[in-house]
Amino acid sequence: MEYWEKEIETMPRNGLRFLQLARLNTTLEAAVRSSYYGGLAKRDRSFRTRVGEVAELQDFPFTTKQDLRDHFPYGFLSLPTKEIIRLHSSSGTTGNPTVIYHNRHDIASWANLMARSLFCAGVRDTDVFQNIVGYGLFTGGLGFQYGIERLGALSIPAGAGNSLRQIKLMRDYGTTAIHAIPSYLGRLLEVFREEGLDPRTDTSLRMLVIGAEPHTEEQRQRIQEMYGVKAFNSFGLSEMNGPGVAFECEFQQGLHIWEDAYVVEIIDPATLEPVPDGEYGELVMTTLDREANPLIRYRTRDITRIIPGECPCGRTHRRIDRITGRSDDMFIIKGCNIFPMQIEGVLLRVPEVGDDYRITIDTVAGQDDMIVEVEVKKEWFRGDLQFLDALQKRITRLIRDEVLVSPVVRLVEPGSIPKAEGKAVRVFDKRIR
Numbered sequence: 530m531e532y533w534e535k536e537i538e539t540m541p542r543n544g545l546r547f548l549q550l551a552r553l554n555t556t557l558e559a560a561v562r563s564s565y566y567g568g569l570a571k572r573d574r575s576f577r578t579r580v581g582e583v584a585e586l587q588d589f590p591f592t593t594k595q596d597l598r599d600h601f602p603y604g605f606l607s608l609p610t611k612e613i614i615r616l617h618s619s620s621g622t623t624g625n626p627t628v629i630y631h632n633r634h635d636i637a638s639w640a641n642l643m644a645r646s647l648f649c650a651g652v653r654d655t656d657v658f659q660n661i662v663g664y665g666l667f668t669g670g671l672g673f674q675y676g677i678e679r680l681g682a683l684s685i686p687a688g689a690g691n692s693l694r695q696i697k698l699m700r701d702y703g704t705t706a707i708h709a710i711p712s713y714l715g716r717l718l719e720v721f722r723e724e725g726l727d728p729r730t731d732t733s734l735r736m737l738v739i740g741a742e743p744h745t746e747e748q749r750q751r752i753q754e755m756y757g758v759k760a761f762n763s764f765g766l767s768e769m770n771g772p773g774v775a776f777e778c779e780f781q782q783g784l785h786i787w788e789d790a791y792v793v794e795i796i797d798p799a800t801l802e803p804v805p806d807g808e809y810g811e812l813v814m815t816t817l818d819r820e821a822n823p824l825i826r827y828r829t830r831d832i833t834r835i836i837p838g839e840c841p842c843g844r845t846h847r848r849i850d851r852i853t854g855r856s857d858d859m860f861i862i863k864g865c866n867i868f869p870m871q872i873e874g875v876l877l878r879v880p881e882v883g884d885d886y887r888i889t890i891d892t893v894a895g896q897d898d899m900i901v902e903v904e905v906k907k908e909w910f911r912g913d914l915q916f917l918d919a920l921q922k923r924i925t926r927l928i929r930d931e932v933l934v935s936p937v938v939r940l941v942e943p944g945s946i947p948k949a950e951g952k953a954v955r956v957f958d959k960r961i962r
């Protein structure tokens with residue numbers, strides 16, 4: 530078996546616990562240099578800067594996405610801005626985004642975790658690796674980029690979009706590995722077929738890395754059949770750097786979560802108490818190797834479980850199961866995270882919009898689409914087609930600017946969207962998974 534960092538990846542659990550404890554204490558000291566955790570440590574005695582055991586973390590308060598938003602932009606920063614070299618942030622044109630800062634150490638540590646993750650899935654320096662996700666503020670672009678370079682494979686920073694060009698790049702440079710979101714691989718296959726090509730015979734692909742959105746084992750199997758190669762699950766979130774948090778090894782039996790870099794807890798999202806290994810709950814994570822923006826007991830909202838037992842690959846870092854859902858209402862389409870509140874916020878700003886709206890997510894011709902039906906107020910819902918057309922375009926643009934995905938907007942008559950009982954459920958997910 531080959532490893533990127535054998536000593537760390539196969540470290541006995543006792544050694545790992547010792548390493549975690551030392552790093553946790555350094556992290557806690559760094560955390561209180563931020564105004565948020567500094568204030569918390571003064572107010573709340575359960576927040577300490579030194580613990581004798583990692584398990585003591587369970588007494589600490591959680592950190593949530595809302596905390597990050599409420600203390601935007603610098604409340605969680607533990608270093609002077611002079612030392613910061615990069616930020617990544619969530620989408621949104623109104624309200625506070627969530628932002629994470631990195632110093633040189635953080636970027637180097639993340640690149641190494643990414644290289645370790647890719648190596649763990651089987652990528653080698655002889656590979657030609659095409660990264661088909663968004664660059665810029667998305668972490669999947671630069672996160673993978675730095676990891677591929679650290680590993681020494683030839684990187685093609687293709688970015689998202691333009692499927693024809695993606696196929697040309699793959700064929701021109703003999704791409705052997707790609708990273709893409711699972712739902713996009715269906716669309717890409719369609720374009721292969723339109724060109725009279727079959728990725729199984731007309732490319733040099735030998736593996737795929739898929740992630741950034743939930744998918745089922747069946748979906749993975751379909752992708753593997755379509756492309757004729759194995760597809761490895763990659764998990765991460767911007768608050769924990771981005772990709773490189775947990776990755777599948779060649780055995781594809783769950784994702785090794787790098788415990789030298791994170792403390793992992795699974796809690797019951799209702800009681801907030803820990804659940805035993807093997808049971809599903811919400812993933813809570815503490816950073817252990819980040820200097821600029823440490824986070825303590827961050828509630829990811831992702832639902833998973835610890836897979837009990839050891840992995841045949843010899844890595845001692847525990848495995849989480851594929852993400853099965855979330856404990857909040859965020860959904861992901863085309864690799865972009867969306868909260869229904871963002872859409873509601875946009876619609877509230879349009880005076881012509883009436884009382885109700887409904888979001889449907891569907892797979893149409895191999896591609897996921899978001900359909901937003903919007904009721905228009907009676908006085909505006911008249912026969913003036915030009916006006917309604919302009920309104921439809923305006924709403925489309927406003928939503929796209931907010932969530933980075935172009936919706937299909939349908940204007941409908943007031944009262945035509947069925948009223949939901951009690952708390953309105955406004956998102957219908959009909960995607961094939």
Ligand code: COA
Pocket residue numbers: 661662663664667668669670688689690691692693709710713716720741863864865933934935936
């Ligand atoms: N990855 C790569 N390409 C994608 C994609 C995705 N997730 N989703 C759509 N595309 C492609 C489409 O296939 C289309 O290209 P094609 O017609 O040549 O096949 C092109 O991007 C535009 O798609 P469209 O659906 O018309 O655009 P949109 O305005 O709704 O979405 C994107 C724009 C694709 C740029 C935006 O959704 C995006 O940046 N997604 C990528 C997010 C990402 O990478 N997330 C992972 C971060 S870790």
Ligand code: AMP
Pocket residue numbers: 668739740741742743744762763764765766767768771772829831851852855861866
């Ligand atoms: P972002 O912070 O934009 O990178 O989005 C992170 C979120 O994407 C996570 O909290 C998950 O909900 C989701 N996600 C990332 N990777 C995966 C994956 N492999 N499987 C399922 N969901 C994922």
Ligand code: ZN
Pocket residue numbers: 778779780785840841842843844
């Ligand atoms: Zn393994």
